[in-house]
Amino acid sequence: MTTVYIALGSNLENPGLQLQRAVDDIDSLPEVELSGCSKLYISEPVGPEGQPDYCNAAVRIETTLEPLALLDAMQAIENDHGRVRTVHWGPRTLDLDIILYGDDIIESKRLTVPHYQMHVRNFVLCPLLDIAPDLTLPDGRKAAALLAEVGTAGIEVVATKYPWL
Template identity: 50%
Template sequence: MKTDAFIGLGSNLQEPAAQLARAVAELAALPDTKLIAQSPFYASSPVGPQDQPDFVNGAVWLSTGLDPHTLLDQLQTIEQAHGRERLRHWGPRTLDLDLLVFGNLELNDDRLTVPHRELPNRDFVLQPLLDLKSDLTLPEGIAIATLRAQCPDNRLRKLPPPDYS
C-alpha cells in the first residue's frame, strides 16, 4: 500500500537551488516511490542564527511504499551524499530533508515526529505544501491553508524555476 508523504527541502550552501534540484531527482528515484509533484522554490531568511546566507526551500509530494522510518533513513542518506554536516542547531547546511507529513500518521518517537513539530510555525514549509496540495489537512484535522494564514510572514521570495539545461 502506498502512502502520500510530503518532504520539506532546504539549503543555504553550495548553490542551494541546484542542491534542491538534485535532491528532488534523488527523491524521485527512491525505491517503491513515485514523485507526484514538486513545489516552486522560495528564498527566506534563516531561522535562528542570522550570520548565514538565506535559505532556499521547497517541498515534494511522494507516493511511497516505504514505512516512515525507512523513508527517514533514505532522506538522511541523501543528505549525507550532499555533504550535510550537523555542526550547529539551525546552522547552515548543504541540504536538509524533513519528513513533514506521512499520510494520516501521527508519530512521536526517539527518531521521528510526524507531522513535523515546527510545521505550523514556518511559512517556508507551509507555502510549498500549499502549492503542492491546496486542500492538504494534517491528521488532527487542521488545514495547511489555515496554518499558512495564521503564520507570520518571513518575506518569502518565490524563485524562478531552476534551469535544468
C-alpha cells in the same frame, strides 16, 4: 502506497541546485514515486545569525517505504550532499524533513510527524500549499489557515516550475 510530504531546504553550495539534485535523488529511490513538486522559494534563515538565506521547496511522493526506512533514505541523500550536523538550525547543504506521512501521527526518538514546527514555518507551508492547496493535517487543521496565521513575510518565489534551474 502512502502519500508523504517532504520539505527541502539549503543555504550552502548553490542551494537551488542542491534542491534540484535532491528532488532527482528522491525520485530515483526504489519504492518512491514523485507525484508533485512545489515552486522554489528563498527565505530568511531561522537559527544562528549571519547565515545565508535559504532555498526551500516541498515534494509529494507516493511510497511503500515505512517511515523510518524513508527517514534513513532522506538522511542518506543529505549525507551524499555533504550535510554536516554540527550547529542546531545552522547553515547546511541540504535538509530533508518528512512533514507528513499519510494521516499518521508518529512520535519516536528519531521521527516526529507531523513535523513539530511546520505550523509556524511559512517556508514549509508555502511550498506545501503549492502541491496540496486543500491539505488538512491529521489533527484536522487546514494548512492554508496555518499559513494565514503565520503570514508570508520573509519568503518569496524565485522559480515557479520544476526543474527550477
